[in-house]
Amino acid sequence: MSKYTEDDLREELKTKEYEYGFYTDIESDTFPIGLNEDIVKAISLKKGEPQWMTDWRLEAFKAWKEMIEPEWANVSYVKPDFQGISYYSAPNSKPKYDSLDEVDPELLATFAKLGISLDEQKKLSGVAMDVVVDSVSVATTFKKTLGEKGIIFCSISEAIKEYPELVKKYIGSVVPQRDNFYAALNSAVFSDGSFCYIPKGVRCPMELSTYFRINQAGTGQFERTLVIADEGSYVSYLEGCTAPSRDENQLHAAVVELIALDNAEIKYSTVQNWYPGNAEGKGGVYNFVTKRGICEKNAKISWTQVETGSAITWKYPSCILKGDNSVGEFYSIAVTNNFQQADTGTKMIHLGKNTKSTIISKGISAGKSQNSYRGLVKISPNADNARNFSQCDSLLMGNDCGAHTFPYIEAKNKTAKIEHEATTSKIGEDQIFYCNQRGISTEKAIALIVNGFSKDVLNKLPMEFAVEAKKLLEISLEGSVG
Amino acid sequence: MLKIKNLHASIDDNGVLKSILKGINLEIKAGEVHAIMGPNGSGKSTLASVVAGKEEFEVTKGTVLFNDEDIEDLAAxxxxxxxxxxxxxxxxxxxxVxxxxxxxxxxxxxxKAKGLEEMPAKEMLKLIREKSELLEIDRKFLSRSLNEGFSGGEKKRNEIFQMAMLEPKLAILDETDSGLDIDALRIVANGVNKLKSKDNAVLVITHYQRLLEYIVPDFVHVLLDGRIVKSGGKELAHELEEKGYDWIKEEVNA
Incomplete structure (x- = not known):
């Protein structure tokens, strides 16, 4: 029998464990592994979906079968075995809860550990939450308040049943089933997600918030989110994620579609903190996400993201600026440490006249990680007077990491004004010493410098989210300077 | 307060240890103001960095005691x-930031390091107001990013502002006068003088006697090639201003 030695202990202490690395033992209802038409049908049946939805999924599955996994991103990994994954898993409790008392206490304990106690959220922050645990919504709060304004905020499964007209009209309208490999996969097998509709002229009185969580070994998570802001409405939507630590890779392929009708505004903020793998690069979440929004006349969509987790990130929240005078914004902080790889950025597609877009991307690389910004600014022939400003800054820590910038610009209209600025800097020993001399430890100094570097983006986050994001930046970079 | 005994320090210059400080002896007591003068490359800034704990420098011999405690193993x-x-x-x-x-x-x-609670925001604001007035600093200045786009004078004034905020026991001013016009020099020196007490000490490192007109030293030391070769009162500064360093070099070599 091998003995647990002091060396083992040291080794164990050296690898900073993932902060939220715990696992909740909730009885789960999990499908057998593998993917075929029957599985797709079974998912649809399980969720009690109408025929049109089943057909839509099957159409997506057909398209997916013919597609190949993209390889153009600046990341390398062992491709997931799509037949080795279970495509459905739901907490095995009652289908719906009327109150929190009915929720599995262990689940509530998990939330408490994450600092997202529903009670607290309900009472103090005024945030309505649609909590997604392993793909099925188990609690929706503040629904009543929202209901009075005619706002719909529910799980997508519920929306498919209760508001089929809206879902039918808009699902796949921004990200079509065959858009890309992962989007097609998601369209076929999505298990749940959130749906939000803001009626004409309504300003959503609170930040809408969803916490995602992957919680079952070997199950992929395929979330589908659809946000519709009707004419002249406004909504701010928060999405935050943590996942338990796991050795095997977990696949996540979400699709988010935003529709901002005339004069509407959608602010979509994400904090992503999925398990990034350990210090040796083992494990971690594969995060292949398709996020896109469409702006009609005078509409505005802002994407703000703080990406600190996942082993592989492949994500480009984009805006189609279809309507005249519409505005698209993308503010991003992407942190990679150890062996993490991120290829993230945005696409701003200018179709309408006088359309404007702003891109601010802050990449922070530490350890042996690779961090890439990839962005497309496209000005179509009819988009007179389109304007774009892009700024991509990279901050390096140490000598073994990489920062890359891949900006693509396609301008087909002579009136376009496009600006691109990029900088790369390294945290200097002089900066650290300066902080040290003022009584600030190296760890804290790095947090301070990184927060300063990311300020332009942190400022775009809603207050309570910004605090969380700052903490996350510190946790993510702990131990990254020796 | 500060006792430096036979201090030798080197820097790693592409794998070769280059000796910079070659046996410094210096004692600074509470309530005193010392000035270190000397030509470029004599080791003035190195001495300041070594006392502050910059890791780039390696102490090869000697000790630095601060309030009778050997600080060699302490982080900056x-x-x-x-x-x-x-x-x-x-x-x-x-x-x-x-x-x-x-x-x-x-x-x-x-x-936190002293086991105290964070300073209440109200108290912090009061302190900031008080100290910024002392150094005639515009409040708008305080919300700007640290030293980014600051003029030479603003940077130095900001250093002294930080000193005023932190209320140190020993303040080492490394060429604080460089880059300052005469008005800024007066404000900075005035700030330092107001913060001076019988319980703290100041070590001024400078090329010129100019600053010492305002911050009057009790002792002046001349640093030459890593050693303190001459010490005296404030009149030594005047002599150096007048005659330069050559006569001291000759004196040392003789």
Whole structure:
């Protein structure tokens, strides 16, 4: 029998464990592994979906079968075995809860550990939450308040049943089933997600918030989110994620579609903190996400993201600026440490006249990680007077990491004004010493410098989210300077 | 307060240890103001960095005692917590971090190290107001990113502002006068003088006697090639201003 030695202990202490690395033992209802038409049908049946939805999924599955996994991103990994994954898993409790008392206490304990106690959220922050645990919504709060304004905020499964007209009209309208490999996969097998509709002229009185969580070994998570802001409405939507630590890779392929009708505004903020793998690069979440929004006349969509987790990130929240005078914004902080790889950025597609877009991307690389910004600014022939400003800054820590910038610009209209600025800097020993001399430890100094570097983006986050994001930046970079 | 005994320090110059300080002896008592003068490359800034704990330099011999404690094994931040402050010759920029935020972090980290609670926001604001007035600093200045786009004079004034905020026991001013016009020099010196007490000490490092007109030293030391070769009263500074360093070099070599 091998003995647990002091060396083992040291080794164990050296690898900073993932902060939220715990696992909740909730009885789960999990499908057998593998993917075929029957599985797709079974998912649809399980969720009690109408025929049109089943057909839509099957159409997506057909398209997916013919597609190949993209390889153009600046990341390398062992491709997931799509037949080795279970495509459905739901907490095995009652289908719906009327109150929190009915929720599995262990689940509530998990939330408490994450600092997202529903009670607290309900009472103090005024945030309505649609909590997604392993793909099925188990609690929706503040629904009543929202209901009075005619706002719909529910799980997508519920929306498919209760508001089929809206879902039918808009699902796949921004990200079509065959858009890309992962989007097609998601369209076929999505298990749940959130749906939000803001009626004409309504300003959503609170930040809408969803916490995602992957919680079952070997199950992929395929979330589908659809946000519709009707004419002249406004909504701010928060999405935050943590996942338990796991050795095997977990696949996540979400699709988010935003529709901002005339004069509407959608602010979509994400904090992503999925398990990034350990210090040796083992494990971690594969995060292949398709996020896109469409702006009609005078509409505005802002994407703000703080990406600190996942082993592989492949994500480009984009805006189609279809309507005249519409505005698209993308503010991003992407942190990679150890062996993490991120290829993230945005696409701003200018179709309408006088359309404007702003891109601010802050990449922070530490350890042996690779961090890439990839962005497309496209000005179509009819988009007179389109304007774009892009700024991509990279901050390096140490000598073994990489920062890359891949900006693509396609301008087909002579009136376009496009600006691109990029900088790369390294945290200097002089900066650290300066902080040290003022009584600030190296760890804290790095947090301070990184927060300063990311300020332009942190400022775009809603207050309570910004605090969380700052903490996350510190946790993510702990131990990254020796 | 500060006792430096036979201090030798080197820097790694592409794998070769280059000796810079070659046996410094210096004692500074509470309530005193010392000045170190000397030509470029004599080791003035190195001495300041070594006392502050910059790791780039290796102490090969000798000791540095601060309040009778050997500080060789203390990290730079621990020395700062004990009350050593260095006003940098070239203050670094930290983009996106405001002067206020930086000071808040520095003060609270120091308090934390001493087992104290964070300073209440109200108290912090009061302190900031008081000290910024002392140095005639515009409030708008405090919300700007630390040293980013600051003029030479603003940077130095900001250093002394930080010193005023942190209230150190020993303040080392490394060429604080360089880059200052006469008005700024007066404000900075005035600030230093107001903060002076019988319980703290100041070590002024400078090329010129100019600053010493305002911050009057009790002792003046001449640093030459890593050694203190001559010490005297404030009149020594005048003599150096008049005659340069050559006569001392000759005296040493004789």
């Amino acid at each position: 931040e621990e020395r700062a917590h004990k009350g050593i402050f260095l006003s940098f010759q070239y203050p670094v920029e930290i983009p996106g 405001s002067v206020t935020n930086f000071m808040k972090t520095a003060i609270n980290e120091t308090r």
